Amino acid sequence: xxxxxxxxxxxxxxxxxxxxxxxxxxxxxxxxxxxxxxxxxxxxxxxxxxxxxxxxxxxxxxxxxxxxxxxxxxxxxxxxxxxxxxxxxxxxxxxxxxxxxxxxxxxxxxxxxxxxxxxxxxxxxx
Numbered sequence: 001x002x003x004x005x006x007x008x009x010x011x012x013x014x015x016x017x018x019x020x021x022x023x024x025x026x027x028x029x030x031x032x033x034x035x036x037x038x039x040x041x042x043x044x045x046x047x048x049x050x051x052x053x054x055x056x057x058x059x060x061x062x063x064x065x066x067x068x069x070x071x072x073x074x075x076x077x078x079x080x081x082x083x084x085x086x087x088x089x090x091x092x093x094x095x096x097x098x099x100x101x102x103x104x105x106x107x108x109x110x111x112x113x114x115x116x117x118x119x120x121x122x123x124x125x126x
Contacts, residue, residue: 044075054119056082058093058106067095069109079112 002008028036035041048066056064057079064080065087081095088096095102106112 041075048075048078050120050123051078051080051116054080054116054123056080056085057112057115058082058085069113077113079116 036045051066052064054064055062059082061082064082067079067081067086068074069077069079084090085093085102086095088094091097092101093105103109107115
């Protein structure tokens with residue numbers, strides 16, 4: 001049997017074996033593990049854990065997510081926000097839906113970070 005180009009059947013492919021098996025992805029990358037081990041980072045992780053225990057800055061409910069403020073990102077400049085006030089998919093009123101509108105309603109970034117520090121002091125935190 002011949003195809004339109006006048007070639008016969010191709011048969012089994014020969015040559016290089018298939019692709020190499022991939023290494024499994026580690027749960028925590030080496031870079032992240034080294035970052036967590038650094039003394040400065042340990043303080044930031046502890047601070048973020050303390051902020052997770054605070055109520056939402058916008059509505060006062062518990063069950064918050066940590067939102068990083070400012071650039072460069074730091075584990076010390078974080079706000080506690082509940083999912084409806086943090087994530088874009090919840091619509092107007094959420095930080096990631098419109099940061100400008102969020103700041104108009106709830107105050108500027110520096111004011112919010114000051115409030116977080118006062119809340120931590122009141123709870124016996126840092």
